[in-house]
Amino acid sequence: MSDAEPGLRERKRLATRLAIQQAALAIAASDGLGAVTVDEISRRADISPRTFFNYFPSKEQALLGDDPTLPADEQLDVFVGGGPSGDLLRDVGVLLVHSTQALIDERGLISERQEVLRANPELFSRRMASMKEFQHEIETAVARRLEAGEPDPEVRRRQARLASIVALGALRHAWWEWSEQDGETRLVDELEQSFADLGALVSRSLV
Known part of the structure; x- marks a missing residue:
């Protein structure tokens, strides 16, 4: 947790x-x-x-508001080294939880910010650029982790990009679930749950 x-x-x-x-x-x-x-x-x-x-x-x-960014410390080193669980998607989720804990999770800001972004396309473009940069951070971290087991750089690139897109999809899912609630659930808790749900779906598809 x-x-x-x-x-x-x-x-x-x-x-x-x-x-x-x-x-x-x-x-x-x-x-x-x-x-x-x-x-x-x-x-x-x-x-x-x-x-x-x-x-x-x-x-x-x-x-x-705050741009999400991966932690530049021991959590990132643990991830690149193959931890903490050894399951790639689960470990990406742990990494994003560390990132999300630094963000302000105030539900009221979401609708207000969306309204302002819709009215000002230049701000919306900057938001999209920051999310693209965050995706690139995730992609780079995953590619570094894959170096130990995948010698083909093109395969690593494709897999890392796919993992980064899936990770951002789970993050968006967590934001939606969290923003629609009125309770005391925190964004980081919803993110943990979204990655748990993702892992359950992936496991189910393999049986």
Whole structure:
């Protein structure tokens, strides 16, 4: 299962990060993208512009929110080395859980962000580009893991790309399931469940 609840300091950091995103999206939704400025976001979030830049490099990134990224630490090394379970899809799921734990899972942000993205195609394009970059990260990690057992680089490339696409599909499934609920279920828990369901489906197809 996912890690323990964050401490007080981390909860305050997440609350500030959430407030910045909520302010940015509210301005864009009510007044348009041109009205979104760092000063106005900071005013509504009750922080200083200097504090804003401690959390986001630009107003556009505050609108888009956190980009998912793979952990650049021991979890990635364990995955590339063939762990933690030895099952590729299950281990990709573990890796994405580590990535998702760093994201803010506030249901209210989803509909607000989708509305702003629909009204501003340039932001939507940036979101798609960030997800494509994340897919490439997954593909690269899987290809590195496959090096130990697959000598053909073309086969590794094809398999790694397929695994990355499947992984993002499971992540999207988790987001949908989580966003449609009203309970206390966390996004990371839904992601774990989506990969468990995926594993069950794959196993069923083999019998």
